[in-house]
Amino acid sequence: MTISTPAIPAATVQRVQTLRETLREHNYAYYVLDDPRIPDSEYDRLMRELEQLEAQYPDLIRADSPTQRVGAEPLSEFIQVTHDVPMLSLGNVFNDEELTAFDQRTRERLAQTAAIDYIAEPKLDGLAVSLRYEAGELVRAATRGDGTVGEDITHNVRTISSVPLRLRGEHQPRLLEVRGEVIMPKAGFQQLNAHARQHQEKTFANPRNAAAGSLRQLDPRITATRPLDMYCYALGLVEGTDLIFTTHEQTLQQLAAWGLKINPEIKQVNGVQGCLDYYHTIGNKRNALAYDIDGVVYKVNRLAWQTDLGFVSRAPRWAIAHKFPAQEELSEILAVEFQVGRTGALTPVARLKPTLVAGVIVSNATLHNMDEVQRKDIRIGDTVIIRRA
Structure with a gap:
């Protein structure tokens, strides 16, 4: 359907429509096919442009715009699962000024002048998953999907050693739904690709693709051979327990007590300066971590304040992702x-068009050998994704 609003320049209307169509295609490739076509940084730029145009011209906002939804439709091969509590995505900030503005908006909405306590955690580069326990037993695992409806991947998640099939400890709830991230550690990813090359099989581009592809196997015996891990980071739903939680930190401590794996890098910080200190500390140790991360997530620690802040259409107002400078960018040979x-x-x-990647100008890249050149069909003039290791 063509958008037409007399007061809005025709070129703007066309640009908004083009951005929506482009983002939908990339959503499909990324979330449905598990085959990203562009770096995350390029996707973020397109999304931010669309968000800015819709903010400038509110009459252009449509319910089916990529800015108004979380993800894409799940594949039909898996049984669909409706989440009891929607699995929303997070808004992003990309620099200190944007983070400061988020903190200021948060304090203003809460009528707080003092610094707020946040829980800071690495933003894991994997696949968001929901675990459902009934009477302490794992009964279902599901992907986020479009945030409302995901895919049942219970048979695959059961093969992940770090996911308990039964909760441990006291005060177990009648019903527990917990969210987390399934990842493939760097070492396991390298071993998986080495095995694939040895057997002349297709390799994965990065650990996130490997984790997503592993979870979407119809045969759990294949998933069981993949080195997957999972870190839990939030409660979705809890019923039938006498425990009362007042902070996000308390919920994480209780999840750990029930046997769920929590990232050891998670830390409580105070105010925007505490957030920035954590961001730089994690950034400095990023390459030494056993898994890929692409930023930091901050969440208001007090649960009552989370409730007061509420949500916008795509994301909670009480949490934000602080992205690292892109380590992947598009360039030309x-x-x-x-x-x-x-x-x-x-x-x-390869001599490349000079491109800024993670703060460094990259203009050369080894192609290893002619077999690699022929395998990838590399040609002068090709547009390529360059990644700073």
Whole structure:
């Protein structure tokens, strides 16, 4: 359906429509096919442009816009699951100023002048999953899907050793629904790809794709061979317990007591400066972590304040993701040259259009050998994704 509003420039109307169509296609590739076509940083830029245009021209906002929903439709091969409590995504900030503005808005909505306590945690680069326990037993695991309806992946999640099939400890609830992230650690990812290359099978582009592909296997015996892990980070629903929680930190401590894995890097911080200190500390140790992260998540610690702050259409007002500078960007191959090594071996090297990646200008990339060039069908003029390791 063509959008038409007389007071809005025609070029703007067309740009909004183009952005929506482009984002829908990338949503489909990323969430449904598990085959991302562009880096996350490029997707974020397109989404922010659309958000800004819709904010400038509110009459253009439509219920089916990518800005008004969480994800995409699940595949039909899996049984669909309706979440009792929606699994929402998070808004993003990309610099200190945007984080400061988020903190200020939060304190203003709460009528608080003093610094607020936040729970800070690494933003894991995996797949969001919901676990449902009844009478202490794992009865269902589901993907986030579109936030309201996901896919039943219980048979695959049961193969993950870090996910308890039965809760432990006291005060177990009659019903517990907990959210977390399924990841593939870096070492396991490298081993998986090495095995695939050895058997001339398709390799995965990154640990997130490997984790997503592993969870979407119809045969759990395949998933059981994949080195998956899961960290839990939030309660979705809890019924039938005498426990009363007043802070997010308390809920995490109780999840750990029930045998669920919690990320050891999670920390309570005070105010925006505490958030920034944590962000820089985690950023400095990012490459040493056993898993990929792409930022930090901050959540208001006091649960009553979370309730007071509520939600917008896509995300809670009481939480925000602080993204790291992109480690993946699009570039163009300008030329291919050959370097002679000490042993006389020739190594093809791509000369790239200079591109800023994670704060560094990248203009060269090794292509390893001619077999790799032929396998990937690399040609001058190709648009490529470059990733700073």
